[in-house]
Amino acid sequence: MPTSLCLFLAQATPGGTQLWGEPGVIITLVLVLLPLLLAGWLAATKGRGAVARLFGRGGDCESGTDLDVDHTPPGGPLIGNIDQAGTVRYLPSKKRAVQRPKVNPELSRLVLWYLGTATFWLLFGTSVGEYLGIKFVAPDVDQVSWLSFGRLRPVHTNAVFWGWASLAMVGLGYYVTATVSNTPLASLRRGWWSLILMKAAVALGSVSLMAGINNGGGEYREYIWPIMALFAGGIGLALSNFIATIARRRGDEIYISNWYMVAALIFVVVITTIAYVPVWQNGLGETIIQGYYMHQGVGMWFMMFLLGLTYYFLPQQLNTPIFSYSLGILAFWTQIIFYTVIGTHHFVFSSIPWSLQTVAIVGSVGMIIPVAAGTTNFLLTFRGAFHKVASSYTLPFFLVGVVFYFTGSFQGTAEAFRSTNLIWHFTDFTVAHSHITMYGIITFLLWACIYAVVPRLTGREPPHATVGAHFWMALVGLLFYVIPLMIGGTLRGLSWIYGKPFMDSVVLMAPYWLWRAIGGTLMWLSHWIFAYNIYRMVAGPKPIGLDDAPVAGDIIAKEALYDEAAR
């Protein structure tokens, strides 16, 4: 394959310019290199420190070693309370979750049910995805109608969209909206009904897709309308609940998290309605609506909601305010202005009006503004607190999510240009892009938020070693998944441009599909570790804490006294 790669890259594109000179290609290469350079820099600095320590050139602290001084204070070592039984000593120790005021146990139960159900759909949806990846390598692994590729593919996408990501987001949203509004959630009852409706929709939808009942093939609107109506009903209940909670807020200000989350809930109701109303769906009308719907689903529902959650959880985990409230406001309005118009970039060069395609491409470029504003805001919130990343088990997830937010979104811009669309459209490059975004951004940020909130709700923490295993397997798996697909997709597009027989382009994908299956397997295994961590956080052994100590009663009594005095 390397020979053909060189051959392709050495040749000119049909437009007459060098492939390397295409702006979209340059942007993509820089985006791929950014995280790699960051990782290289981190490894270099850490490595230098390690070498320095190894050879005893670590600096001042060494100077006193040859003095015969007994450092042990009278009465034995001071630090006698190190936990040597609970942790593996060669793993870096992470900070424990900070004890927070008690959350209403009823709200806590609701949020945990959402997250538990979401985890189930993550396991289900990605098991299906893993199986689909295997089918590219072994197409005859089964020949059962309910399990055939075309039927299972939407089962995978819809289960991870509406099951995993949506349920997890809304569940976390109930916690955040009540917390930042400083008031109890308006209605727990509606919260439960919303959960029941949403998961009923995913369960019924998955079965009906496997049975061959679908809406007509538009991506992410494969569920027929009676099923999607259940989902929309669930979202509608959540929306009314969020707004009612915000209406009762203490204080004038609406924290920016609530802007993003409530707007996302409103927008998803709007787009779902537009996608399913039959009035404008004849002929190409269907495709125009499809382009709009599929992209708004990603950007105005998942991305918008997740930004809202991040604006709460990231500063909270860093214990510092968000860098700039104004940047958040700028990102909010520009996201609406630009994102809404970009749907048609999924149909560049098609028979959809040319001007509409151009608007979509311009909008895709405009997305640089909200993406840059958001990324800057998050990274500058990290500023001065980067050292906390090493000692936290939630911050690495946030950092990966933020880095992919920049690279994944900007990659979308690069793909929308006509010159790059020519190479990458219809290939697996798109599949890589959607996994960088839905997995690298959305899922990593969701995990970050979940690991941040669940220990607060239950008082139990996941084993730090298994959180680390989850993080690294998911990240390495994702890279093994997307980078080969991006290379293979590029080669495939070029093979089409050069008029090679179609089957050649299928054969050339084989090794890249195999790498995808390997990466996918790592990702999938990491989800089982995540599920184990959820189990440990919800029902695992409770750590020995202050509450259990014999002096607990005294401390509580003292706290009560302080509170009294404070009032």
Add this chain to the structure above:
Amino acid sequence: MKLHDNHRTLFGLATALFVTLTLLVAIIPALNNQRNNAPLPGTRQLTSDEFAGKQLFIANGCVACHTQQVRKVAMDKGWGPRPSIAADYARNGRTDLWRNTATLMGTGRTGPDLTNVGNRQPSIEWHLLHLYNPRAVVADSVMPAYPWLFENKRLPGANDKVVSVPDAFTRGDGEIVATPEALQLVAYLQSLKQVALPDGTPTPEFLYQRPATGDSTPGDDAGGLIKLDGGALYTTYCQSCHQANGEGLKGAFPPLKGSPIVLDGNPARLIDIIMKGYDARVSEGYAIMPPIGTMSGLTAEEIQAIINHERSSWGNDAPAVPLDEVKKLLQTD
């Protein structure tokens, strides 16, 4: 700011902005499109069998891998003689009470585009065998097999459509017979044909053409001239039936290796079959050969490359046919 402290104004404004933009980029263009495009002359509604076949196409999620759109770019030329236009999709309306319109344009091309597959591959036998197990005809295919569209019968009736499957791919005992569903699905695939635009309608151009002559950039050794590769053309147009080894498939597609027609000193008959099709060997169990050259608009140069490839591969060693002779034979046709 006061605006941002009132949840009614804040969310009201965001919704208004979103809905306004939605009207401009989605709803109004969609309504315009369905109002301004009538079905093209020369097209017809799907028959009930074809419609049932389309339902099977939808139910099995074929659109996940197969597009139905010829884009306005030169690389899509192989999928249809002209770029698709909005009117091509005008016959698609709501499927039924439960299901939305299925335009099936698709967003991924893991498998070939199907806009014009009714012209590109008109053989029923080929489609049935391909559906039963794609690897029986295309060794490297990753398409799923659809054996549940077929049944095994010890004694097929006179009206049963028997599929001759190579032994390596047969499942179960007895003959393999296509169910009505399999025939409906094939009927739908055969209905997918691009029609010529009526006179006076501007045909959109294919953009991003490869430079035809030497005005290419340095480093392009071929000087920009496309040298026709007979092997590649054979793969595109002939191989799915006659196979990479030129041996065809027993009982379905005849071999070209050692074929007297291919090896004949006079290529007139070979070119005639490519341009007009062939049905003289149906009694031996072979499928009808479609007029692949005419349907795909093959040029004299392309035909020359293909037949010379066939005449010199797999042990065949007939002399190469010069271009002039091919051109002359094409004119007499």
